[in-house]
Amino acid sequence: MTGNDSPERIRISGLTYEQLRFWLSENMGMKPFRADQIFSWIHLRGVTAFQQMTNISGRIREKLETEALITTLRTDSTLSAEDGTIKYSFSLSDDNRIESVLIPEPPRLTACLSTQVGCRLGCTFCQTGKMGLIRNLTTDEIVSQLYQLRNTTETRISNVVFMGMGEPMDNFDNVSNALSIISDDRGICIGSRKITISTVGLPGGIEKLAGLPGQYGLAVSLHSAVEKTRRILVPASKALPLHKLKQDILEYNQEKGRRVTLEYCLIEDVNDSIEEAQALVEFSKNLECKINLLLYNSIEGANFRRPGSDIVEKFISYLYPRCQAVTLRRSRGADVAAACGQLGT
Ligand code: SF4
Structure with missing residues (x-):
């Protein structure tokens, strides 16, 4: 089983900036600037693991890992x-x-x-x-x-x-x-x-x-x-x-x-x-x-x-x-x- 196989996790790399901002706020209680950080990690810097998002705290990264996934082919x-x-x-x-x-x-x-x-x-x-x-x-x-x-x-x-x-x-x-x-x-x-x-x-x-x-x-x-x-x-x-x-x-x-x-x-x-x-x-x-x-x-x-x-x-x-x-x-x-x-x- 790969990281892409969990239907219960949201495919975060398929969210537009606005959708990401909304999801982070509604489901994770996060402030809007987190959406900027995460969006840029995925879509600008191309990271495929939350652990690589070094300006985000370990606790948030772990939470993201259980709730979301970044799709790779x-x-x-x-x-x-x-x-x-x-x-x-x-x-x-x-x-x-x-x-x-x-x-x-x-x-x-x-x-x-x-x-x-x-x-x-x-x-x-x-x-x-x-x-x-x-x-x-x-x-x-x-x-x-x-x-x-x-x-x-x-x-x-x-x-x-x-x-x-x-x-x-x-x-x-x-x-x-x-x-x-x-x-x-x-x-x-x-x-x-x-x-x-x-x-x-x-x-x-x-x-x-x-x-x-x-x-x-x-x-x-x-x-x-x-x-x-x-x-x-x-x-x-x-x-x-x-x-x-x-x-x-x-x-x-x-x-x-x-x-x-x-x-x-x-x-x-x-x-x-x-x-x-x-x-x-x-x-x-x-x-x-x-x-x-x-x-x-x-x-x-x-x-x-x-x-x-x-x-x-x-x-x-x-x-x-x-x-x-x-x-x-x-x-x-x-x-x-x-x-x-x-x-x-
Ligand atoms: S059959 Fe081929 S050319 Fe026609 S719409 Fe589909 S992909 Fe495009």
Whole structure:
């Protein structure tokens, strides 16, 4: 039995600063400054044992030990790709596994985090979608991935993307608490503008994100602006048709004053035609957006292929300059199955 297995102890590393302050006062009779101390020990200095909190008395540390726990994940494996991307496989206390990725792109170092074990949305090009949903990650499990990655590098992690396993909007409360913790300037303090949440677009999801105080980046996994094609690739899009998705993105633009990224994975003979490019141009009209093209990364059991470079060229030539910004993203970590759509244990 590990320290993470006691259901009666509170998972203190998953409490936002306000929740921690409230819990310490209500349950432990502690003054507010203790919340500052404990929050900073866990989230800034990265300690994983109360005994390491040397500015807190032994009596309080013992009390904390019986009432609370700081979550840690077990690293099962690490795989390094030729481009420097590292994929980590972590075990949770119930032996479920998740994957997280560290992506060096100097001067940035980006952590890609998971939000669920598996995913219920079943996108047909995605390995995680093939697993189905096993369970949501708790807030402490989400932030712990970031801290485990931080422990492996001397370089400061500058950016965080929620693009690992799972759909963040399908676990919104835990994800929003994790956002509050990692952007808190008493902790690891990654500014909200350096954090991006990726979604296929669930009803009400983008609206809830817009309602949070931070200026978080939003990436929408579009993959086609033709309803019929999109339903093949993202079956869950049935619940949010393209015109409603566009409305949600427009409102995000207006609420946050931020450009949204439209993710588009090019797949041969599925969404790489000029008609698809035309639909994408039409969809992006009036939106403050950047189109991020990526090339399909193969996964087991899917009958898709990456288009040839001539088709990719044609697609890009049609988009640009009709769309404001178009990039073809280099796929990171594909040789260790750490690229987009390839995560899954
Ligand atoms: S692409 Fe995202 S939403 Fe779709 S199945 Fe994969 S993890 Fe889930």
